Amino acid sequence: MSNMMSRAETRFPAVDVPEGKLLIDGQWVEGATGTRIPVVNPATEQVFAYVASASAEDVGRAVEAAHRRFESRSWQNMRPLDRGRLLETLALLIEARAEELATLESWDNGKPYAVSRHVDLAFTIDALRYYGGWASKMAGEYLTLSPFFDDGGTYRAYTERRPVGVVGGITPWNFPLGQAIQKIAPAIAFGCTVVLKPSELTSLTTLRLGELICEAGFPDGAVNIVTGYGDPVGSALVAHPMVRKIAFTGSTETGRKILAAASADMKRVTLELGGKSPTVVLADADMEQAIPGAAMAIFGNSGQVCTAGSRLIVQSEVFDQVVEGVAEFASKLTIGHAFEPDVTIGPLVSDRQLDRVSGMVEQGIADGADLVAGGERLSGTGFYYPPTVLRNVRPDARIAREEIFGPVVVASRLEDLKSLKAAANDTDYGLGASIWTRDLNKAHLLAAQIDSGTVWINTHNILDTAMPFGGVKMSGLGREFGSEAINAFTEPKAVCMRLDPAVLE
Ligand code: NAD
16 A cells, blocks of 8 residues: 555546535525536546525525424424434435445545445434434423422422424535534434535535435425525524524634624524544553554544544653654555545545645744654645644644644654643643543543543544534534433423412312
8 A cells, every 4th residue: 555646537426416406495496596616526626516506595495494394283293203213214215325425425525435435424324313213202300399488389390392493504524414414313303493504515415415305205394405605605594583503513713603693693502613632642552553543533534524633642752653653654544536445545625625734734844843744735636635744843833723624643742641631731622632541540530631522542533423522612512412412402491380289178
């Protein structure tokens, strides 16, 4: 294996995508302005499809459809088990078309086909099944009260979970289909309806999903899909008064704008944002696992993962061994077109992302960082950037502090365990972290010291719908997945009653 690329051309698969259309109220319709966004294959740089560039007017129609469906008697009365069955039916339809959808994802996003098929599609199908099971498990509590006055009555209360209403889902480009399901599945499970806006860079699998949603028998308007740019489409969704909750995954910069805009009418928000996650390797770690683990923590999906281990913190005794080991591992990864055999690293999603990653690395080197591996965009066609390792980076350098969202890791030494808390938490973010050690004492004591939504021990980037996911600090607000999802898509309502004991006298 080598990281030399060959640029196999692959023909666009004969996949039925409702190109240039929006899904509103169960119908595929043209956008009001008729304008379209070209879709570029990141490996070939060729335009191979178009999606509609929707307007605020289109968003309004979609939200109204979602609201009508939400308020309809048929939706309000639908048995929770039947909402679960819709999700299970969709899972079966996707499962039967997993190869087709994975192919489409790889064309659109550029990621290796094996990743699309065994990560994105596997997650998508599992998440639908997981949330399908939740639909029938919404439950409140029965409460006994202790009133602070005595009016002769006795008080009881119960809580029930009510769906928030119309959910606006806004998703990024790194795991397009999985992110769409991450919004749609819990919303439907808990009785909400949805207007989803995928990233303008990677909308195709979400559009194909829309067709399967119709085929699965979702009622018209339960899920609507509007493609287009963040502004006006995403911003119109956030501004619309009938949208009661925004479920957003994307950058911290956009998340901040959404939080500010949502304050106008107190919309509920969950924000899954960026990260600068540490991978911590202690001297006693099993290096045969830790070195490939640290490498794939950052190089997997070309580093375009919100929890990517972009800060490698290594105990001094093993610093050179780990950094050189990660660089050597990187040199053996096969970079190339999604459909080439043995490819592990695909291109970045866009020329803009490539410019951003290469610009940040150049600036990091100019600021004094030592380049251990990679560091220069690959020549030829495609938005390829090699796995890159930097060390001796100033802690205040931009490359040490900002999310790069590319296959670039910044390595630093850890002189003693007492300084790990400060080193790991020296970031505005708090999404993920991993600790590699054979010592359980150290693992659990240090895990408690790291400020992040998830800490992995001897692994990295294991996501499971059973495990709550989200970030602290600038990495976001709220949690998705697990039993936490119920809080994200429902409101608790307390019903309090006075019982009169006199009736029994
Ligand atoms: P982005 O913030 O640029 O875009 C995300 C989505 O928001 C897109 O659909 C975009 O069109 C939309 N958007 C842009 N401006 C908007 C606005 N003003 N109002 C409403 N919507 C708007 O992010 P991206 O570049 O697509 O994705 C990469 C980012 O996503 C990274 O920062 C990454 O860390 C983050 N991410 C986070 C998670 C997580 O779960 N925490 C997962 C994946 C990606």
